[in-house]
Amino acid sequence: MRFLNVALIKLCLVFLLGIFIGFYAEFSSGSIIVILCTALLLFIFAFIRATKGIFQDIFFGITAYLVFFCIGLATVHLQEPKNQPSHYIQNAENANFGNIIKVRITERLKDGFYTEKYLAEASEVYQITSEEEKVTSKKLIGKILINISKDSADFNLKIGDELLIPAALEDINQPLNPHQFNYRNYMRNLGVLRQINLSKPQIKLLKDENWQFKALAEKWRNKSISKLGSYSFQSEEMAIIQALILGNRREISTETYENYAAAGAVHILAVSGLHVGIILLILNWLLRPVEFLPKGKYLKMAIIVLLLWAFAFIAGLSPSVIRAVTMFSFLAIGMQLKRKTSAVNTLFMSLLVLLLINPYYIFQVGFQLSYLAVFAIVTIQPKIYNIYTPRYKIPDYFWKILSVSIAAQIGVLPLSLYYFHQFPGLFFVTNLVLLPFIGLILGLGILIIFLALLNVLPDFLANFYGSCIAIMNRFVDLVAAQEAFVLTDISFSAFITVLAYLMIVAGIMLIYKLNFRNLSFFLIAVIFLQSGLIFENYHYRQSEAVVFHKSRGTVLGFRSNENLTLFTSEDVNPANELFLKNYEVATKANTINAEKIRNIYNFSEEKLLVVDSAAAYKIPGFKPDILLLTNSPKINLDRLVQETNLKQIIADGSNYRSYVERWKKTAENKEIPFHYTGEKGAFISSAKRK
Structure with a gap:
């Protein structure tokens, strides 16, 4: 290169x-x-x-x-928070009852089923001495996840709002079932280590005026959304416009998001490198006359970078937008100065700067996908494009789009399989149809927002733009409906992902310079990937029994190689449980049977007794080694232990917490291991069912 x-x-x-x-x-x-x-x-x-x-x-x-x-x-x-003296995890005493934390809202997250979610940055803690009723303040830093119950969250917090909240911080919950999404790790990668659950009466909203730059950006974004809301956009059209132009994906329905993912167009729904890159190309074309002015190249470069950051401001200065604009600001500078440098150099320079500012970016999915896609485009796309040279402009234009799509898909494929476990087989069709118009949609969308803010947006233009969005949605729905081309439930581990990228890098080196060293490197990478796949297939060809955690339900699974048999309580439908789907994908298993749970199961050398609300446990001639308690049975556990020779007691999520606490004390007194799935997660045993 x-x-x-x-x-x-x-x-x-x-x-x-x-x-x-x-x-x-x-x-x-x-x-x-x-x-x-x-x-x-x-x-x-x-x-x-x-x-x-x-x-x-x-x-x-x-x-x-x-x-x-x-x-x-x-x-x-x-x-790292552990190395910051003012961080709240270094000030455990501030979590005492009576203390109050002052925080500032920094980001609105996608709502949960019952809560509104916000990220906030702590600034101070107020310590109250009960004896003297004296209040002292102390500097406090650190990001906090705030969950506010929806039935009390009627005051619509905004970015930049300052709050006084109780200092009752809690650990973020870990996943309680194997291979389930780890929300605690996800939050940790955002620098968030604690959460707090609140209702409206526990929050004091301060009335201080806030002129932070990000707060102003959020204010303008909300104003833009409000202005657009006065026009006759349909709800789904409005949700797509907010995501496409303003970087707000909270209003997109689950069905719409899944359709875009299945069609291979989910990248359109997040303001990222694609959007900023297209805007960069549009600005570079529109501002070409500026180059004829004295120092025109430098002036054009400054205008482009300024306008890119203006777009970031309109989009609310979200982390993903800031990352994308920073990356393409470097690329814009390189383009205008026309120095003899590679786009790869500029890409790595922007990567270095961003990670110097916030090393946590390296763990964020959007950051990883953006850089891998751009890296693949600038390295692989030219080689793909050179395979075929169309004679006419129109075929050449579509061939460029197709080559870019293929290159980007190669760059993000292993990571997409690792995070999302699916591959949209018709991604090239979606991109060939949508990408030629995405620049027009973005440019027109920015114009419409600008006119709406000035109260001069004509209705016919708003209706036309809404129709364009509706047509795009219908096309995506049509592609997503071709289910035969959407490969789902693909198991792809982190280990295999690393090996896959090792092979991709080796392949890039080989296509740029065909020699013995690069060929050897590529073949070794292929062998490593094949060996990794063989190892994982062997690793998962084993048997295990799992007592899953299910709130107000019981799920017991027995896996033998790739076959999974489930036993559930009557109120559980295995087909609707996401944690079971995650388990099947990760372990490459298929549910071959789902039955109602029984009371007795035999393991290789151990016997399992399930005691439910019927409290039937006296079975002649049966001496259990493991006891599973479900549906809060009213039993005398002390007597049951005396009559058996238990090695393990398990309580699942269907039991009352008060019962679990009582059983736990009995087990401790009897020195029998006790496992509550609501605290320790699913119980997993490698023993094989007979």
Whole structure:
């Protein structure tokens, strides 16, 4: 690839390695300082030695890599809450009853079934001394997840609002079933370690005026939504417009979102690199006359970057928009200056800057997908395009779109399979039809918002734009309806994802330079991927029994290789339980049978007794080793233990909590292991059912 700065890319990769190790390894502040200072001194010495030409060796390069590695470590160390003295996890005493935390709303999340969800940044804690009724304040930092019950959340919090809330912070719940989505890890990757559940009476909304830049952006976005709401857009049309232009996906229905995902067009619903890239191309074309002015290239570059950030402001300055605009601001600067540099260099530079600002971006799905898609487009697309050269402009235009779509799909495919477990087989059809018009839809949408804010938007133009959105929705629905082309429930682990990207990188190196080394690297990567798939198939070809956690229900599963047999209580429909679908996908299992739960099960060397609300446990000649309690049976557990020789007691989510606490104390007194699925998650045993 022309003008590719390999050294820059290697330095960025070493920096990334430092970030990953910083997240997963423990380093004290003192050790980080010593390591970083030592690396800097070695680098300075190597630089002086290299400039004087005393020695010609690789010492200078090694010290440069070491410095970037240490910068990655230090970046994570500074951002980690455990290393910030004012963070709330370092001030556990502030969670005492009577203390109050002052927070500022920073982001509105997608609502839950019963709660509105917000992210907030703590600023102060007010400590109340009950004896003297004295109030003292102390600086406090850290992001908090705030859940407000919907029946009391009628005051519609906005970005920038300051609140006083109780300092009763709780851990974010972990998944209670195997292979279930881990919301705690997801929040941790956003820098959020605690949550609080509130109702309206517990919240004091401060009336202070807030002029934060992000709050102003959110205010303008809400004003834009309000103005658009006065026109005759249908609900789904309005939801798509908000997502497409304003970066607000909260109003999109689940059905619409799933249809876009099945059609391979879900990237359209999030303001990301696609949107910003198209806007960049439009601005670059519209502002071409500026180049003829004195210093026109520099003026054009400044105008484009300014307008890109103006679009980010209109879209509410959400994290995904900020990331995309930052990335394409670098690309815009490179385009206008026309320096002899590769787009890959610019891409890695923007990656370096963003991760220096917030290393947590590396774990966020949108960040990963955006950079992988752009990287694949700038590296793979030219090679795909050169396979066929159309003679006429129209076929050439569509061939460019198709080659871009294929390249982007190659770049994000392993990660998409890992996160979403499906592949839209008709993605190329969707992109061939929609991408030629997406620039027009984006440009017209921005114009419509601007005219609506000025109260001069003609009804015919609003109706026309609504019709365009409706046609796009109908086309997506039509593609999504071709279910035979949507491959779902694809099992793809993190380990296989890494191996797949290793093979993709090796393939890119091979197509750019066909030599023995690159061919060997590619073949080795293929062998590693095949070996990983074989290993995982062998790993999951085993038997296990699982007592799943189900609130107000009982689900018991027995898996033998790829076959899964379920036993459930009458109020449970296995087909409707998402946690069972996640388990099947992850373990590559298929449910071959679903039956009503019985009272007795035999394991290889152990016997399981299920005691439900009927409280029937006296079975002649049957001495259970494991006891499963369901539906809150009224039994004397102490007597049952005396009559049997139990090795394990299990209580699932169908029991009253008060009963569970009583059983837990009995088990502790009898020194019998007790497992409550509502606390410890599903109970998993490798024993095989007979």
